[in-house]
Amino acid sequence: MELQQLRYVVAVAETRNFTRAAERCRVVQSALSHQIAALERELGARLFERTSRRVRLTSAGEAFLPAARECLEAADRARAEVAAATGEIRGRLAIGAIPTVAAVDLPLALKDYSRRHPRVHITLTSAGSAELIEGVKRSTVDVAFLGLPPRAAPKDVQSLRLGGGELVAVVAPDHPRTEDEVDLQSLADEPFIDFRAGAAGRVQSDLAFAAVGVQRHVPFEVSTADFMVDLVRQGLGVGMLPAAYALRLSDVRRIRLRNAPARVEHMIWDNRPTPAAAAFVDLIRAAQTGTSPGGSVDQD
Structure with a gap:
């Protein structure tokens, strides 16, 4: 054989x-x-x-x-x-990321990594946090970037907390609301555009509304942030997205929330990373701390 x-x-x-x-x-x-x-x-x-x-x-x-x-x-x-032992990183690197990753400049990181390690074949997949966690556990994804509610944490994988932030409401430019900041309760009667029930991005919003004791109507469920924004632009409802991600959007209006949902972004990887994955984790860790790449990839 x-x-x-x-x-x-x-x-x-x-x-x-x-x-x-x-x-x-x-x-x-x-x-x-x-x-x-x-x-x-x-x-x-x-x-x-x-x-x-x-x-x-x-x-x-x-x-x-x-x-x-x-x-x-x-x-x-x-x-x-063997190649790593002789000082060369090679092989394959499968990256997974939520569409709204904002704690790292992923395109820039991939460009930097590719320049440093040209013999590594890189692939990138966009998916939800739960799917990416399972991908890392099954070794179909080497390194993934997630967004989870503040009290949630990845389990059975190595992880690095990258940062957190609040969500903002996004509405069409001609939406009748004129406030720059509102309470969640005041949005309860609005139709919402959100991720499918059970998705990590949806859980953040559901928990926030439950915490203030109100229910909302979600007639539009989507699987991507881009589709959400397209529907918002047409005035079909209100969306909720991380503030750092929403800053990139055009043709929508952002409204701050006084009791805003929050999320925390994490980078996760396998407990036995390949040399290619370890080098990428090292690169992201160095970017977060402002140091030069080098060292181990211990669990936080």
Whole structure:
């Protein structure tokens, strides 16, 4: 059994197509098919069911795939560890972030990191805090940036508290309210545009309204801040976003809240970070403290 055979199996499983898998692996399809067939003979079981229309994993393939991925990840990590021992950071770095991250300038950090470590392949995914926490736990995300209510904290991962801030109300430019600052209670009769129920961003707002003893109506539930802002601009309701993030927005009006909801941003990473992830954490920590990158990534 060879690592290249495992790569071919993973590629076919993910693309569900031998031709696309061969293109991804940069080999001719006949070579890929031959290697997978050889592996199936060695294992004594077919990994894929092939028809003229589709390719899918057999039960044996379903059992084999997680172990194949683990082997490839272990091999990649071994290469990265050896390279790090000789002073070079390489490998892959999967970053996840909430859309409204504001405690760090993430594009600038990624640019700086890429300049320092050009041999690291970086990917970025935008998702909700709960999804990102699970991604780090499953090792599909190396480092993630979250926004949580002040009393919440990430569990079973390494973390660094980046900072906190209050939320503000955002309304359309022609909204009839003229105040620069209001109480939450005065907004209770307004239609709201917010994240889906249960999302960390939604929980912050729900807790704040519950604390002042009022209920609000949320007819519009969205999954992204951009969509929320688009609906706000059309005058369909009031949104609530972190103040630092709201400052970036155009064509909306910001209203401060006297009893505002708050959130805290965290950076989280795996308990055994890869050299690439450790270097990125070190870079962000240095930016937060105003020091030069270098040192360990202990849990706070």
